[in-house]
Amino acid sequence: MSRALSVLVRTAVALAVALLLLPVVGLLLRTPWSTLSSQFASPVVRQAIYLSLVASIAATGLSLVLGVPLAWALARWDFPGRRLVRALTTLPMVLPPVVGGVALLLAFGRRGFVGRWLDELFGISLPFTLGAAILAETFVAMPFLVITVEAGLRSMNRRFEDAASSLGAGKWTTFRRVTLPLIAPSLWAGSALAWARAIGEFGATITFAGNLPGRTQTVPLAVFLALETDLEAAITLSVVLLAISLTILVLLRDRFLPR
Numbered sequence: 001m002s003r004a005l006s007v008l009v010r011t012a013v014a015l016a017v018a019l020l021l022l023p024v025v026g027l028l029l030r031t032p033w034s035t036l037s038s039q040f041a042s043p044v045v046r047q048a049i050y051l052s053l054v055a056s057i058a059a060t061g062l063s064l065v066l067g068v069p070l071a072w073a074l075a076r077w078d079f080p081g082r083r084l085v086r087a088l089t090t091l092p093m094v095l096p097p098v099v100g101g102v103a104l105l106l107a108f109g110r111r112g113f114v115g116r117w118l119d120e121l122f123g124i125s126l127p128f129t130l131g132a133a134i135l136a137e138t139f140v141a142m143p144f145l146v147i148t149v150e151a152g153l154r155s156m157n158r159r160f161e162d163a164a165s166s167l168g169a170g171k172w173t174t175f176r177r178v179t180l181p182l183i184a185p186s187l188w189a190g191s192a193l194a195w196a197r198a199i200g201e202f203g204a205t206i207t208f209a210g211n212l213p214g215r216t217q218t219v220p221l222a223v224f225l226a227l228e229t230d231l232e233a234a235i236t237l238s239v240v241l242l243a244i245s246l247t248i249l250v251l252l253r254d255r256f257l258p259r
Contacts, residue, residue, distance in 0.1 A: 032232045032236070036239075039233055039236040047213065048217055048219045048222035048237060049240065051218050056141075056199035059134050059138040059198040060141065060145075060194050060198060062134065063191075063198075064191060067149065067194075071145070071149035072153065073085075089143055089147070090147060092143050097203025097204045098203035098207050100204040101136060101208040102207055104132075104204060104207070105127060108132070127208060127209070127210075128209055130216060132209035132210075132216065133205050136207075137198035137199075137201045138198070140198070141194040141197040141201070144193040145193065149187055152187065153186075156183055160178050196244065196245060196248040199219070200220060200244075202221065205220070205221060219237050219240060220241070223237045223238055223241075
């Protein structure tokens with residue numbers, strides 16, 4: 001590598017690191033550390049954190065219940081339209097979140113083709129409720145779990161499953177005692193990624209669930225609102241999300257992902 005090219009590469013690396021690091025440094029420098037405890041005592045902050053935890057944990061649980069069977073089908077079953085199903089599964093990852101919120105509203109809103117029947121038959125109205133926030137977060141988070149678990153299923157050694165079957169183990173026993181432990185790192189990693197994505201969701205949530213304090217206002221929505229009225233509260237909530245993101249990265253690197 002020539003000297004000029006080496007200098008160019010080093011400069012690009014330095015600029016890339018600066019671009020990623022300086023915003024975080026700016027946030028930490030402006031954090032009101034002396035009043036941080038009093039900011040956490042604010043009812044708005046506590047409610048937003050509580051709702052974020054409830055909605056993101058529920059979304060992660062729903063992603064597990066629905067996403068693991070979907071990942072199994074994509075990894076193990078050969079059926080017509082599998083490529084299309086996989087494309088639709090990953091679509092929320094590239095779809096602008098606000099577009100996802102509009103789509104959810106048109107499907108599950110009171111006038112939506114599903115929401116209308118839910119309202120008429122069961123009296124269930126999802127928009128602008130905590131259930132809507134959970135559904136929106138599941139919509140954007142579940143693909144992360146599905147693709148991670150599918151990759152784990154495809155990469156595992158299936159000879160262990162064949163050995164268990166040859167020894168008389170049923171399908172459920174084989175899955176519980178053999179398959180599940182083998183894909184556990186992928187399952188944990190997918191769950192962590194889904195939870196991190198869910199707790200940081202903004203666009204789909206504000207479109208489908210609204211920004212109602214104490215009802216649907218999660219931490220990202222509270223940050224957006226506080227930017228106009230209480231900058232210190234916005235910074236405090238941003239630091240909370242930053243801490244969660246760093247924690248997830250550490251857990252994924254040191255515990256969940258196989259070396």
